[in-house]
Amino acid sequence: MRKSTIKYLVYSTYAKNYISKISVTFGDFLDDTIYLNKLFFSILPKIKLYNQGSPFESGYDVIKSSYNGAIKMTMLEESIHAIQKNLYKNNKEAVEKVNEIYEELAKIILDLDDIILSKIFDYMNLEPIPDEFPIAKRANLFFMLNPENFILGTLPPDQMATKEGQIDTKLSEMIPQLSDIYRRWLKPRQHQYSAMTVIQGMANVVIRNILKEDPDFKNYLSVFKGTDLSAFHAQKSVGINFTEAVYAKLGKEAFKKLIDDPPNTLELKDSQLYLNRIL
Numbered sequence: 236m237r238k239s240t241i242k243y244l245v246y247s248t249y250a251k252n253y254i255s256k257i258s259v260t261f262g263d264f265l266d267d268t269i270y271l272n273k274l275f276f277s278i279l280p281k282i283k284l285y286n287q288g289s290p291f292e293s294g295y296d297v298i299k300s301s302y303n304g305a306i307k308m309t310m311l312e313e314s315i316h317a318i319q320k321n322l323y324k325n326n327k328e329a330v331e332k333v334n335e336i337y338e339e340l341a342k343i344i345l346d347l348d349d350i351i352l353s354k355i356f357d358y359m360n361l362e363p364i365p366d367e368f369p370i371a372k373r374a375n376l377f378f379m380l381n382p383e384n385f386i387l388g389t390l391p392p393d394q395m396a397t398k399e400g401q402i403d404t405k406l407s408e409m410i411p412q413l414s415d416i417y418r419r420w421l422k423p424r425q426h427q428y429s430a431m432t433v434i435q436g437m438a439n440v441v442i443r444n445i446l447k448e449d450p451d452f453k454n455y456l457s458v459f460k461g462t463d464l465s466a467f468h469a470q471k472s473v474g475i476n477f478t479e480a481v482y483a484k485l486g487k488e489a490f491k492k493l494i495d496d497p498p499n500t501l502e503l504k505d506s507q508l509y510l511n512r513i514l
Contacts, residue, residue: 240370241341244377245334262309264316271309276302283458297454304446304455311445312438319434321494326430332423337381340416344377347410352376355409380413382420425500433497436474437490440482443468443475473503480506 262271280302287294316323347355349366355376356363364372378384402414446452447464456462477498482489492513502509 240345241338244341244374245337261305262313264313269313300451301454301458304451307446307452308442311442315438315441319494322430322434322497325497326427329423329427333420333427336416336420341377343412344373351409358405382417429498429500429503432474432503433493436478437493439475440478477503477506484510
């Protein structure tokens with residue numbers, strides 16, 4: 236933080252989001268290696284078995300089966316991520332551009348006049364922060380005006396992908412650069428959203444098809460998710476719907492095409508637009 240308050244503000248946002256999700260992330264793929272979450276795979280099954288109560292032997296087989304189901308699911312998902320290098324490259328490039336814009340926003344907020352800063356806090360009804368904590372006050376405003384929160388907090392991702400957020404006129408008067416920041420943020424954020432949606436959509440479709448009759452995966456859903464195969468297959472998302480539509484048309488060539496020539500955000504919402512372009 237002492238070396239670069241700007242970078243501290245930007246990357247602490249990611250840290251906050253990641254820490255909140257880490258307990259439900261079973262694995263990850265990084266630098267050609269698949270990593271498994273030790274918290275889940277070494278501790279949580281024991282907790283589940285203990286919570287069932289004695290005699291523990293009676294629930295052991297189901298817990299072990301659900302554990303194996305979780306490993307199958309995680310290895311499948313991360314194996315798919317391992318072949319999505321072009322999509323990850325697109326995502327990385329988009330994230331770098333997004334972060335550059337976040338750093339611009341952080342610098343603007345850190346350079347704000349104290350009087351303007353107080354007016355913004357009053358206008359936005361933000362919780363007061365004592366003047367003796369100037370960095371904390373600006374950090375709070377950065378987190379509030381970060382487009383990831385300010386725009387995505389009011390528009391769902393699929394709408395965000397096709398619309399520009401409208402910035403409050405009064406707020407734009409106090410921070411004139413804000414509209415331009417948000418306008419330039421939208422395009423790389425769209426690219427990031429598109430890449431990650433396809434990345435997750437492909438993995439989910441593979442899991443659905445390969446593990447659809449797997450007894451271990453069925454037990455995993457029951458024990459760790461409190462659901463069943465029918466409910467799991469009924470779940471829908473933009474990525475799943477899009478990937479299934481492309482797979483239905485292209486068959487085994489679908490994944491290669493999605494990796495080599497990914498869709499844009501408009502095509503994600505209408506798979507026929509994508510198919511018309513690539514066929």
